[in-house]
Amino acid sequence: MTKKMEPRPYIQRGIRRSIPSIPNRLRRRAKGFSLAELQVAIIITAIVLVASLSLYISHWRTFLIGNAYIDVYSNSRLAVDWMARDIRWAAQVMPSSDYGSYATSDNSLVIKIPSIDTSGNVMNGYYDNIIYQLQGSNLRRIVQIDQRLSSSTSGRQNETRIIAKYCSSLTFSSKNSSGNVVALSQFSSSEMSTINYIAIYLPLSETVASLSGAGTGTAQLTPTTIVKLRNK
Incomplete structure (x- = not known):
């Protein structure tokens, strides 16, 4: 019986096959970070975080102060506009109101x-009282219509409204008979009827909320206005 010959595998002589070796520098990298390298990375990360937080707080504080200035300015302008308009309308400064304390x-x-009537026309012989009063840090405008009129015939209504916040103080003054500028409380009842000009001093101030480490900021504005009574 003839023995079947198995094919012999082909072996290429003279060539040595081997797995390529990993360079030494790659072997060193594969070991990971050393403790010193890790500490340096942590320190750098901490510095970047602290700097970023400080920058954020600074920008946030600037934003808050900017908003506070807008609030103060808008309140100041509204208050001065209201008072200037009413004082120009005024016929007289009163020692006290006709219809209240x-x-x-x-x-x-x-x-x-x-x-004025409901059409905005002046009603001869009728007069309303307008009161401006500082209550805390709020400036109030109080309207008292002539009691001979009703809400259906008067163009104004009895009301009390806050026209400004953040007021630090409020001072009304004018020149007396000697030509000196004094507060209105220094005028007698008869002298008040001779007042032609009123100076308004209305400082406003708002302190913004602080963040940790940011400190506080204050927005301030001090308008001073002189208004002439045009209906004397």
Whole structure:
């Protein structure tokens, strides 16, 4: 019986096959970070985080102060516009109101202005009282219509409204008979009827909320306005 010959595998002589070796520098890298390298990385990361946090707090504080200045400015402008308009309308500065327990003082003003009908026309012989009064840090405008009129015939309504916040103080002043500028509380009742000009001093201030480590910031504005009574 003939023995079947198995094919012999082909072996290429003279060539040595081997797995390529990994360079030494790659072997060193494969071992990971050393403790010193890890510490340096942590320190750098901490420095970057602290710097980023400080920058964020600084920008946030600037943003808050900017908003506070906008609030203060808008409140100041609204208050001055209201007071200037009413004082120009005024026929007289009153020692006290005709229809309530309000009196003119350093931080309170009572003026008498001509009444108007529902069409905005002046009603001869009728007068309303307008009072400006500082209550805490809020400036109030109080309207008292002539009691001979009703809400259906008067163009104004009895009301009390806050027209400004953040007020630090309020001072009304004018020139006396000697030509000196003094607070309205220094005028007698008869002298108040001769007042032609009123100076308004209304400083406003708002302190912004602080963040940890950011400190506090304050937005301040101090408007001073002189207004002439045009209906004397």
